[in-house]
Amino acid sequence: MMTMLEHDAQTDESLHESSGSSDARLVEAARRGDQAAYGELVQRYEHRLARVIHRFVHDMDLAEDLAQETFLKVYERLEQFDSSRRFGPWLFRIGVNLTLDFLRRKKRRGRWSLFTDRYKDKAPDPAVADPRKALDLQQEVQKVLQMIPEKYRVVLALRDLENFSTSEIAAVLQRKEATIRWRLAEARHRFQYYWGKRHGTTMPENFTPSESAESNDEV
Amino acid sequence: MKCKTAKHQMALAVGEDLSPAEIQELQRHLQDCSNCQQTWEQHQRGFAVLQRSRTNETRPKYDSVWPTLSQRLCERDAAPQRGEFNGWIAALAVMAGCVVLFVFSIEDSPSLDVRPQRGVSSGGTMVTSPSNSGQSVKSMLRRDEVRTTQPYNAAPNVDGALRDPNFPVTE
Numbered sequence: 001m002m003t004m005l006e007h008d009a010q011t012d013e014s015l016h017e018s019s020g021s022s023d024a025r026l027v028e029a030a031r032r033g034d035q036a037a038y039g040e041l042v043q044r045y046e047h048r049l050a051r052v053i054h055r056f057v058h059d060m061d062l063a064e065d066l067a068q069e070t071f072l073k074v075y076e077r078l079e080q081f082d083s084s085r086r087f088g089p090w091l092f093r094i095g096v097n098l099t100l101d102f103l104r105r106k107k108r109r110g111r112w113s114l115f116t117d118r119y120k121d122k123a124p125d126p127a128v129a130d131p132r133k134a135l136d137l138q139q140e141v142q143k144v145l146q147m148i149p150e151k152y153r154v155v156l157a158l159r160d161l162e163n164f165s166t167s168e169i170a171a172v173l174q175r176k177e178a179t180i181r182w183r184l185a186e187a188r189h190r191f192q193y194y195w196g197k198r199h200g201t202t203m204p205e206n207f208t209p210s211e212s213a214e215s216n217d218e219v
Numbered sequence: 220m221k222c223k224t225a226k227h228q229m230a231l232a233v234g235e236d237l238s239p240a241e242i243q244e245l246q247r248h249l250q251d252c253s254n255c256q257q258t259w260e261q262h263q264r265g266f267a268v269l270q271r272s273r274t275n276e277t278r279p280k281y282d283s284v285w286p287t288l289s290q291r292l293c294e295r296d297a298a299p300q301r302g303e304f305n306g307w308i309a310a311l312a313v314m315a316g317c318v319v320l321f322v323f324s325i326e327d328s329p330s331l332d333v334r335p336q337r338g339v340s341s342g343g344t345m346v347t348s349p350s351n352s353g354q355s356v357k358s359m360l361r362r363d364e365v366r367t368t369q370p371y372n373a374a375p376n377v378d379g380a381l382r383d384p385n386f387p388v389t390e
Binding site for chain 1: 226227228230231233234236261262264265266268269270271272273275276278279281282283284285287288289291292293295
């Protein structure tokens with residue numbers, strides 16, 4: 001009865017796919033001014049980082065720009081890096097925070113605009129047939145993800161779309177793993193709820209996205 | 220296991236985020252709870268949508284950021300670095316300036332007790348004002364002398380003579 005869906009094994013990359021000791025050696029060399037060593041680190045992580053950033057900004061050029069800014073910031077902060085920890089989560093923490101800050105600034109700037117996606121989404125043009133039908137699966141999933149509050153959405157995207165483990169997400173977001181698991185469960189509930197609402201599928205009884213989860217966030 | 224807990228566990232189980240022991244406990248609950256079985260199927264469908272969207276997506280091909288980044292790092296290293304304490308020095312200079320201004324402003328402000336009124340003499344020295352500019356300094360000094368020797372409120376000594384007991388009273 002309980003058939004678990006398998007995660008896509010071929011894309012299952014871990015944040016410590018490259019040996020941690022190798023990363024530490026490259027970081028030490030980069031700290032001493034060896035740019036080639038830093039270049040090796042960049043080339044090791046850049047595609048994964050750009051893909052994660054793209055997951056949030058949905059623009060390839062912007063994702064590359066933000067990835068570049070992340071690596072620049074990381075280079076400037078190499079002295080602050082704790083060598084006893086893994087480099088990957090630290091890099092992704094800076095990258096994800098940079099991206100989320102960028103999106104928050106963009107949202108603030110667009111708050112007073114009359115022409116935001118939010119309003120378009122709420123009031124589609126009645127003269128046009130349901131525009132959602134024209135959207136493919138990815139776009140539709142994106143629309144539903146946008147309905148989920150950021151702190152849940154980030155966890156859902158990293159776990160279910162980028163295949164990070166919950167312990168890696170905890171390291172990236174600097175939260176306890178229990179908090180991440182709580183947020184993940186809440187995010188999946190919400191995704192299912194909003195997906196069902198948009199597509200008219202039956203929903204589990206008595207479920208509405210609860211704010212009670214908010215109080216349990218900082219477990 | 221209560222249904223509320225089971226629903227939370229189902230959301231984790233669907234993505235293989237539960238331990239084997241937790242899964243067994245959940246399975247036992249699902250065997251007895253038809254309502255939760257329905258919820259479980261919904262969770263599976265929702266999770267399948269996410270997985271399908273991930274596997275169907277075309278992964279964008281990113282160019283390496285390293286060529287541009289290495290150039291930026293070289294430019295950054297070539298640029299003169301600001302001293303670590305430059306900001307502190309500037310802040311200290313501003314603070315010192317404020318202190319000096321404060322000290323001078325205290326020294327320059329006259330005491331309220333000895334402040335002379337405009338156009339009125341103080342200690343025999345005439346304080347000039349723009350309204351006096353048409354008069355000669357000499358005439359002003361002369362008037363000031365009169366004021367100091369005979370105040371305006373001094374009455375003529377007429378009644379005083381009457382009050383003198385040695386003064387001969389004439390009927």
